[in-house]
């Protein structure tokens with residue numbers, strides 16, 4: 188597995204995964220979701236729990252008429268600071284790790 | 288409305304089913320864009336039968352035709368990527384397109400799942416020059432919804448539609464009356480709206496090969512020869528058409544049919560197949576808010592003999608259960624016991640669903656309606672297979688067969704566009 192250190196210029200370095208995850212999220216009274224903590228299956232079949240330290244950006248889109256929110260987040264993963272993107276699909280209520 | 292200052296847009300999605308699938312896949316992390324390789328949307332490849340429903344532009348050199356069998360398409364293009372149809376996705380994309388267009392004009396006509404007319408008359412005070420606005424609309428659709436459209440701009444629906452069919456994809460074209468001679472008359476006559484295959488060969492026999500030749504023919508002779516259709520196509524060739532934007536969905540009938548994965552030999556299996564087909568037809572009826580006035584079914588046996596049977600409904604409906612019951616009755620009257628390979632269900636004589644006759648005999652319409660509405664909502668939210676009838680478990684049949692509804696018979700030309 189490739190490791191990207193301090194992927195500040197993340198757009199170029201992150202890999203598209205679009206992997207479904209289990210999510211604990213916080214929704215405001217206005218219905219605005221924010222990811223809090225999620226569990227993701229790893230290639231070896233074990234699970235990793237990641238606490239979302241910071242949500243840096245939030246972007247809505249509706250490609251193919253299917254609304255999704257993309258969050259750019261930051262966490263400490265395996266002792267390293269990482270940037271990654273998470274997606275929330277409104278119609279199915281599914282969360283994905285989009286790019287990491 | 289003064290016809291002089293009308294500005295009509297015709298918005299046509301490029302390779303609609305394929306583009307929509309491609310956009311959906313990209314959104315879900317696909318790295319390959321189906322539009323950039325030879326690809327097609329086709330009937331389920333795991334069953335015995337399937338046809339090409341839409342194809343990407345890179346298939347052009349292989350001369351694959353829409354409606355052609357998957358088998359023959361693969362012979363022409365062995366590396367063709369075929370993806371199955373996804374009816375709900377198409378409805379979702381079509382709705383998103385319409386709601387984006389509604390920002391630009393209150394007068395919109397859905398002509399088909401991927402074609403929309405928009406009346407831009409007098410809208411320039413809000414959105415500026417029509418051609419600039421058409422470009423903005425086109426670019427917003429591409430940017431926000433992830434697929435491309437062609438927009439035809441003119442002073443009536445016919446010319447706008449002809450214009451959107453010029454060079455594709457992702458283009459705006461105009462075809463105003465003064466441009467007819469230069470842009471439309473040189474085209475082959477079969478490219479004129481309403482000129483079908485039969486009319487084309489009649490026209491060819493008289494030496495009429497281009498739209499221009501048709502336009503300068505004597506309308507009286509055409510009328511004598513081809514009756515009212517002759518006059519009509521002469522008018523169209525001259526760009527004469529003034530139908531209004533119809534906000535009502537104009538489809539006259541819709542049907543769904545499928546070749547079964549195995550021959551149905553008994554009544555129960557056939558009934559189950561009819562249920563599967565009826566589910567999709569009824570859902571689509573509810574979606575466009577129409578009741579069926581006539582229901583027909585068709586069957587094809589192992590020897591490819593086809594039979595059909597229809598009934599006018601005492602009470603028009605779009606209830607899955609009621610339509611399914613009638614389909615079964617029709618089937619029992621029609622079927623002679625032979626093994627069947629293909630079944631079809633079709634609804635026609637559609638009426639608006641907000642007016643219905645109360646019948647003492649058919650009872651609980653409201654309850655049926657509530658049930659259907661609930662199921663539709665769940666399916667829209669969680670997908671087609673989120674709710675299914677338990678009779679499909681272990682049956683080998685899909686709970687919603689066919690996949691793509693065939694919508695037919697737009698009103699004829701006098702009222703057609």
Ligand SMILES: [Mg+2]
Pocket residue numbers: 299300301302303401
């Ligand atoms: Mg199209």
